[in-house]
Amino acid sequence: xxxxxxxxxCSGCMACVDICPKNAVRIEDTIRExxxxxxxxxxxxxxxxxxxxxxxxxxxxRKPILWKQGWAEDSAVRAASSSGGxxxxxxxxxxRSGGVVCSCAHVGDDYGFIxxxxxxxxxxxxxxxxxxxxxxxxxxxxxxLLKSGSKVLFVGLPCQAAAARNYxxxxxxxxxxxxxxxxxxxxxxxxxxLEDYNMKISDxxxxxxxxxxxxxxxxxxxxxxxxxITDTYTKAFLSATSYTENCYSCxxxxxxxxxxxxxxxxxxxELGSEQMRAGISIALCQTEKGIxxxxxxxxxxxxxxxxxxxSCNHQLESPSEPSPQREMFISGMESGEKFxxxxxxxxxxxxxxxxxxxxxxxxxxxx
Ligand SMILES: Cc1cc2nc3c(=O)[nH]c(=O)nc-3n(C[C@H](O)[C@H](O)[C@H](O)COP(=O)(O)OP(=O)(O)OC[C@H]3O[C@@H](n4cnc5c(N)ncnc54)[C@H](O)[C@@H]3O)c2cc1C
Numbered sequence: 001x002x003x004x005x006x007x008x009x010c011s012g013c014m015a016c017v018d019i020c021p022k023n024a025v026r027i028e029d030t031i032r033e034x035x036x037x038x039x040x041x042x043x044x045x046x047x048x049x050x051x052x053x054x055x056x057x058x059x060x061x062r063k064p065i066l067w068k069q070g071w072a073e074d075s076a077v078r079a080a081s082s083s084g085g086x087x088x089x090x091x092x093x094x095x096r097s098g099g100v101v102c103s104c105a106h107v108g109d110d111y112g113f114i115x116x117x118x119x120x121x122x123x124x125x126x127x128x129x130x131x132x133x134x135x136x137x138x139x140x141x142x143x144x145l146l147k148s149g150s151k152v153l154f155v156g157l158p159c160q161a162a163a164a165r166n167y168x169x170x171x172x173x174x175x176x177x178x179x180x181x182x183x184x185x186x187x188x189x190x191x192x193x194l195e196d197y198n199m200k201i202s203d204x205x206x207x208x209x210x211x212x213x214x215x216x217x218x219x220x221x222x223x224x225x226x227x228x229i230t231d232t233y234t235k236a237f238l239s240a241t242s243y244t245e246n247c248y249s250c251x252x253x254x255x256x257x258x259x260x261x262x263x264x265x266x267x268x269x270e271l272g273s274e275q276m277r278a279g280i281s282i283a284l285c286q287t288e289k290g291i292x293x294x295x296x297x298x299x300x301x302x303x304x305x306x307x308x309x310x311s312c313n314h315q316l317e318s319p320s321e322p323s324p325q326r327e328m329f330i331s332g333m334e335s336g337e338k339f340x341x342x343x344x345x346x347x348x349x350x351x352x353x354x355x356x357x358x359x360x361x362x363x364x365x366x367x
């Protein structure tokens with residue numbers, strides 16, 4: 001098998017798929033790992049895929065030059081977001097100034113990337129989706145937009161932001177925002193979890209993976225669990241059990257970043273528990289472009305101690321360590337066992353606690 005980058009190191013950024021003039025590259029997702037596989041019958045050895053690959057050729061990393069915490073001035077924007085609403089505020093300001101935003105949204109049976117030209121379209125980006133998203137097609141479109149003179153803001157995971165920079169050769173009209181990221185699982189893991197509820201990813205619509213400090217998968221139509229219970233999909237995600245192999249050696253999990261702005265949660269913030277519940281984001285700016293965006297996006301900004309922020313957010317220092325349950329979880333998923341069964345084996349204590357919580361909830365003893 002000929003691959004674009006070293007086997008098991010592919011992050012699924014899809015830049016190689018977008019750039020190949022012969023459609024000779026496809027991403028193979030085994031749940032355990034992604035690989036960008038080259039079809040040797042179609043390949044003409046042009047080398048474009050190897051060159052654009054951010055795993056082979058990462059763009060320049062830059063140290064933050066400004067760091068702030070805070071939230072979107074507009075309380076509706078903050079409330080609709082996962083954390084303090086920095087992403088949405090930056091995106092809204094960008095389209096108001098005539099630019100185009102490219103970010104992740106639920107599209108059919110995928111978490112793909114779409115383009116927003118208006119404030120209404122930006123609303124589709126709200127919320128963190130704790131699953132590997134699929135930017136295939138996005139870079140090609142970004143390059144076209146840049147060529148036609150548009151300014152484009154790309155918001156995505158660090159590996160995807162790096163890919164956008166590589167694909168466009170650091171075009172001056174490309175602005176990038178990356179999320180602090182502790183890893184992401186294959187969408188097949190999510191599909192397997194949903195299967196136990198007779199659902200597919202396409203049924204998720206405006207599902208939320210998180211509401212403020214409450215990390216659990218929820219849809220308006222079908223709650224997966226009673227309140228106060230973290231579902232097993234989220235448990236596998238938060239415990240670093242379900243990610244694809246590359247995430248555990250992610251080169252972007254460090255303080256030097258590849259985007260103009262990096263955003264995440266301001267864990268450990270001293271701004272108080274009430275603000276924490278409402279959501280506090282952190283932003284690290286690596287470029288003057290980033291600083292200008294941050295200062296003109298309708299944000300309430302406060303100073304933050306960077307060393308303290310890093311100590312509360314390990315992904316700014318090093319990649320996630322695989323949990324002790326990872327091998328059992330991945331082997332179970334690979335062999336096609338039901339998600340419920342695999343999660344039952346991997347998280348027996350949590351399962352027992354959940355059963356008790358559910359009974360207490362049904363008996364109105366616990367909310
Ligand atoms: C897989 C994953 C892991 C994360 N890990 C951490 C972490 O360890 N520490 C931390 O502080 N923060 C982490 N975050 C970021 C965090 O969840 C919030 O997104 C961040 O705090 C910004 O919040 P917000 O309110 O500004 O924006 P949100 O409402 O969260 O919006 C975020 C923006 O990112 C885009 N986005 C959402 N999900 C994805 C995705 N899967 N792929 C690409 N783009 C996406 C959205 O379309 C939107 O434009 C992670 C996010 C993801 C998706």
